[in-house]
Amino acid sequence: MISIDNITKTFNEAKIVALDGVSCKIKSNKVVGFIGPDGSGKTTLLRIVAGILTPDSGDVVINGRQLCFSEKVDSHEKHQLSIAQLQEMTSYMPQRFGLYEDLSIIENLDLYANLHNIDKTIKEEVFTRVLAITKLSQFRTRLAGNLSGGMKQKLGLACALLKKPKILILDEPSVGVDPISRKDLIMMVNSMLDEHTTVLWSTAYLDEAEELDHVILLNEGKIIFEGSPTEAKRCVSNRVYVFTDIQEKRRFTAELTKEEGVMDSIIHGNKIRFLKKQETEIESIHQNMIRKFYGILPPLGIPPTFEDACIDMLGGIVEKESPLDKYFHSTFYDPNDDGDDLVDAMHLTKKFGNFVAVDDISFSIKRGQIFGLLGPNGSGKSTTFRMLCGLLRQTSGTARIAGIDISNIKSDVKVMIGYMAQKFSLYPILSVRQNLEFFSGAYRIRGREKKDAINQMLEIFHLSNFQNMNASVLSLGYKQRLSLACSIMHRPRVLFLDEPTSGVDPITRREFWMHINTMVHHGMSVVVTTHFMDEAENCDEIALIYKGKIRASSTPDALKQRCKNKETATLEQAFMEVIREVDEVSP
Amino acid sequence: MKMTTVRALISKEVKQIRRDASSILVAFIMPMLVLFVFGYGISFNIENIKMELVNLDSGTMSHELTDLYASSKYFNINLAATTKDAQKRVESGEAQGIIIIPEHFSKKFMQGLYRMRTNQMITRNHPPEIQIISDGTDPNTASYIEGYASGIFSKYCASLNKTKPQILSINDRLWFNSTTDTINFLMAGALTMILSIVGTFLTALVVAKEWERGTMEALIATPVSIWEIIISKIIPYFVLCIFSLIFSISYGILVFQVPFEGSILALSLVTSVFITVSILIGLIISTTAKDQFVASMGAMTVTFLPTFMLSGFVFEIKSMPFWLQCLSVIFPAKYYVSSIRTLCLVGDVWDIILRDTLILSGMAGILMFSLKKKLKKNIE
Numbered sequence: 001m002i003s004i005d006n007i008t009k010t011f012n013e014a015k016i017v018a019l020d021g022v023s024c025k026i027k028s029n030k031v032v033g034f035i036g037p038d039g040s041g042k043t044t045l046l047r048i049v050a051g052i053l054t055p056d057s058g059d060v061v062i063n064g065r066q067l068c069f070s071e072k073v074d075s076h077e078k079h080q081l082s083i084a085q086l087q088e089m090t091s092y093m094p095q096r097f098g099l100y101e102d103l104s105i106i107e108n109l110d111l112y113a114n115l116h117n118i119d120k121t122i123k124e125e126v127f128t129r130v131l132a133i134t135k136l137s138q139f140r141t142r143l144a145g146n147l148s149g150g151m152k153q154k155l156g157l158a159c160a161l162l163k164k165p166k167i168l169i170l171d172e173p174s175v176g177v178d179p180i181s182r183k184d185l186i187m188m189v190n191s192m193l194d195e196h197t198t199v200l201w202s203t204a205y206l207d208e209a210e211e212l213d214h215v216i217l218l219n220e221g222k223i224i225f226e227g228s229p230t231e232a233k234r235c236v237s238n239r240v241y242v243f244t245d246i247q248e249k250r251r252f253t254a255e256l257t258k259e260e261g262v263m264d265s266i267i268h269g270n271k272i273r274f275l276k277k278q279e280t281e282i283e284s285i286h287q288n289m290i291r292k293f294y295g296i297l298p299p300l301g302i303p304p305t306f307e308d309a310c311i312d313m314l315g316g317i318v319e320k321e322s323p324l325d326k327y328f329h330s331t332f333y334d335p336n337d338d339g340d341d342l343v344d345a346m347h348l349t350k351k352f353g354n355f356v357a358v359d360d361i362s363f364s365i366k367r368g369q370i371f372g373l374l375g376p377n378g379s380g381k382s383t384t385f386r387m388l389c390g391l392l393r394q395t396s397g398t399a400r401i402a403g404i405d406i407s408n409i410k411s412d413v414k415v416m417i418g419y420m421a422q423k424f425s426l427y428p429i430l431s432v433r434q435n436l437e438f439f440s441g442a443y444r445i446r447g448r449e450k451k452d453a454i455n456q457m458l459e460i461f462h463l464s465n466f467q468n469m470n471a472s473v474l475s476l477g478y479k480q481r482l483s484l485a486c487s488i489m490h491r492p493r494v495l496f497l498d499e500p501t502s503g504v505d506p507i508t509r510r511e512f513w514m515h516i517n518t519m520v521h522h523g524m525s526v527v528v529t530t531h532f533m534d535e536a537e538n539c540d541e542i543a544l545i546y547k548g549k550i551r552a553s554s555t556p557d558a559l560k561q562r563c564k565n566k567e568t569a570t571l572e573q574a575f576m577e578v579i580r581e582v583d584e585v586s587p
Numbered sequence: 588m589k590m591t592t593v594r595a596l597i598s599k600e601v602k603q604i605r606r607d608a609s610s611i612l613v614a615f616i617m618p619m620l621v622l623f624v625f626g627y628g629i630s631f632n633i634e635n636i637k638m639e640l641v642n643l644d645s646g647t648m649s650h651e652l653t654d655l656y657a658s659s660k661y662f663n664i665n666l667a668a669t670t671k672d673a674q675k676r677v678e679s680g681e682a683q684g685i686i687i688i689p690e691h692f693s694k695k696f697m698q699g700l701y702r703m704r705t706n707q708m709i710t711r712n713h714p715p716e717i718q719i720i721s722d723g724t725d726p727n728t729a730s731y732i733e734g735y736a737s738g739i740f741s742k743y744c745a746s747l748n749k750t751k752p753q754i755l756s757i758n759d760r761l762w763f764n765s766t767t768d769t770i771n772f773l774m775a776g777a778l779t780m781i782l783s784i785v786g787t788f789l790t791a792l793v794v795a796k797e798w799e800r801g802t803m804e805a806l807i808a809t810p811v812s813i814w815e816i817i818i819s820k821i822i823p824y825f826v827l828c829i830f831s832l833i834f835s836i837s838y839g840i841l842v843f844q845v846p847f848e849g850s851i852l853a854l855s856l857v858t859s860v861f862i863t864v865s866i867l868i869g870l871i872i873s874t875t876a877k878d879q880f881v882a883s884m885g886a887m888t889v890t891f892l893p894t895f896m897l898s899g900f901v902f903e904i905k906s907m908p909f910w911l912q913c914l915s916v917i918f919p920a921k922y923y924v925s926s927i928r929t930l931c932l933v934g935d936v937w938d939i940i941l942r943d944t945l946i947l948s949g950m951a952g953i954l955m956f957s958l959k960k961k962l963k964k965n966i967e
Contacts, residue, residue, distance in 0.1 A: 111599050
C-alpha cells in the first residue's frame, strides 16, 4: 500500500502551489487513475512518488516504510526506504516519453533493460514478447525519432514494462494519442502485468479513467474526489437527460445552457445531452424549452458517465452565455444566405519524398458548419489540416477559402482565416494585451477598430485583470482563452482548430465549445482536429482520414450507423470499425 | 557502481555521438578550421603597411635608403613631397605612418662614416638619423612599424659598414620573428581552444539535451547512481577529445611544420587532466542550464573568451592590469597553454609541466566535487 500523507509542494520561481496538503491511500495491486486538468498537480504528485522530486512537507509511506528523500539514508533501517530501494521496485514513464530519439527501438529497449538490471539470459526473450505485444517487431531497427506519436508511447511504455515492477507510474501515457493506440496501451498494461503490481496512471481522458477501479481527481493542488468512478456516478444518477431530434441544435443548446437548473449541455450528434441540478425538476426544464422550441419531445433519462460526475464535482458551467454573441452580431454574416462552400479542398495530395502522406483528398465545408478531421496519429490529418490553412504547400490539388486559392499569397485570403495551434502559439514574454496587439496587427486591424477589438476581447474572455501579466504565467485555461481571442478577434470566416482542448479541464472545454458554437451560429465555418470523441460529436460532418485517404465522411450519427449495434454505438466504435475495414482490405 | 550499467550508458553515448553529425563536426572539422585560420589567416607579422616617405635630403644615400624601404615587403611606400602632405594622409587614415629622412642626411652619414674610418668618435650632436612616426591608434601595428622601419635602417647601416666591418658595429636588434614563427607560437593556444570547445561545448549540450527531451527524467527514475551517470558521460567525451587532439597535432605538424620538442608522456599527462577539467566544466554548465541554448552560451562564455583573452594565448598576461592578472589565475586554459607552448617549442621542462598538471588536477577535484553536489537524482 502506498500512503500519501499531507504532501505540500511549492515551486518558488512561479510561486505556484502545485500540491496543497494532499493525502490519499493507494491500495496494492490496483490500477489507480490520477485525473484532473493540466496544472492540477498530477505530474508533481507522480514525480514525488517516483522519488525524483522532494516535497516541501509530508510523507510517502510504501508498504509501511517511509520514503527518505535525502540521499544519505541508512538503508538498513527497516521502517525506512531509500530512493535507491524505491527505484529498484518502480518503473516510471514520464509525460514526455523518455526515449532516445537517435537510438533504434531495440537499442532503447536494450538500454533500459540494462538500467533495470534485467538478466542477460532472458533479455532477448523479454524483447521478443514486448515487441510482439506492441506490434513493433518489424520496426526493430527503426530510430525512435522516426516513429509516430502512438508508436513512441507504446515503446515508452514497453521500456517501463521490461521488468515487472511492483509499482508502475505512468504520467499521461495516452496524451495526444488516438483512440486505437490508447486502447492498445491499456491492453499492454493489463496483459504484461500480474496481480502484484500497483499502477499509478494519470490521464486527461475521463472516458479512460471510467474503466478504472479507483480514481483520484485533483484540482488546483487538492484532491476533490477519491473513490471508484461508479461511486462518483451515483451522485449524478437520474440527472442526465437527452433531447432527441433537434433541428437547430446550436441555438437549442445555447438556450438550454441559459436555463437555471442546467449544469452542462453538449451536442451529441442529433441529440442534446444535459446534466440538471439535483433540486431542479426535469419537467420544468422541458416546459421552459417548449416555450422557445415548439413541439419538442420530453427529454429521456440516460445513464451518466464519469465526465458528468466530474462536471458536477467541479461545480458545473459558470458562464451561461457566450458574450461573443454580441461581438459577432453585427458582422457580415447573413444567417439566411446559404451561399457557396466556404472551404473547398480539391484533390489535395502531399508527398514527402516517396512517401504519400495525403492521397487525393477532396471535400467541401459549407458556411456555418463544423467540420471534424479525425484519424489516428500519422494518418495524414495534420498534413491535410496544414495544407488547408496554407502552412504547407500541397504537391498537387487546390485548397480554396471562399473561392480564393489559399496559396495565392498576394490575396487577402489569410485575413479570412483564424488559426489556433495545438500548442498555444502565444508569445510567452509578451503581456496579454501585447499578444492581442500583435495578433490584431498581424490580421491587419488598425486604429480605433483595433483598440475596440482588444478591449472587447479582454472583457469577453475575462482577461482584463491579467492584461499586463506575461502570457507565460497564465493558467492553462486562460492561455487557451487568450489563444482563442487572438485567433478570432479579426472576425475570420473560417477558423482552424488543431487539437484545441487537449489537457484542458472539462469546464473550460465546455466554455470553449460554447464560444465556438456561438460563432458558428453567426455563420463562421470551423475545421477541427481532435482525439476527444465528445468534441467530434459536436461536428456537422466528420472526415475520417486513415493512411492518407478519407475512409468515411458523413454526420456523426450516420457514422455510428455503420456499426452492428446501431442503437448503442459510440463514435469511437465507428472509428475503429472503419479502420478495421481498411486494414482487412489492405493490411 | 555496476559495470553493466556503466557499459550500457557508455555504449548509448557512443552511438549518439556517432549518429550526431554535429559532434563529429565539432571534434574534427572545427579544429581543422581553427588551425587553418591561425596558420594562414591570422599572421602577426603584418605586411604591406601603407607608409609615407618624405625625403628632404638630396644625397645618394637617402635615395638608396628610400629604395630599400620601397622594396621592403613590409611597407607599401608612397613618396610625399612635404611633411605636411604626409601628415594629412596619415590623419585621413590613408597611411599608417611616416618615415622622414631629414636634410643633410647623406652628408651627416658620410661625415660619420669618415669619422669612423678615421677612428674618430661620432659626436652625440650629429648622429645620422631618420624620423619614424606611426599612427598610435593601433598600437600593435605602430610597434611593428617602428620595429620594421628601424630594422631596415639598421640593416642599411650595416651594409654600408660591410666594406669596413670593424669600424662601425651595429647591433641588429630585429626582435620580430619571421612569418613562420607565428603558428608555432599560436599552436599551443589553438590546441587549448580546440580541446576546451570539444570538451566543454559538446558536454554542455549533451546533458541539457537530455533534460530538454525528457530522457533525463526517465533516466534518474531508474536505479542508476549519480556516479554511473557522471562516469558514463566523461569517458566517451574524453576519448573523443583525445582523438580530436591527435588529429589536430598531426595536422599542425604535417601541414604547418609546427615543431614538437617534448615527449608524448608529458603531453598525455597534462592533456588528460586538462580534458577532464574541460568536460567537468561542460557537465556543470549543462546541469545548471537544463536548456541547450543557455548551455551553449554559457560554454562559450566560460571557455572560448577566457581561452582567447586570458590564457596568454594572444595577449601577454604579464602586461595586463593587476586585477585581470588575478582573474586569469582561475581559468584552466592558462595552465594548459603554458605547458603546451613549452612542449612544442622548448621540450620537457618538468618544472612547468608538473606545476601546471598539479594545478589542473586541483581544479578537476573541485569541479568533480561540485558536480556531484549539483547533479542530483531530482527533477528540480
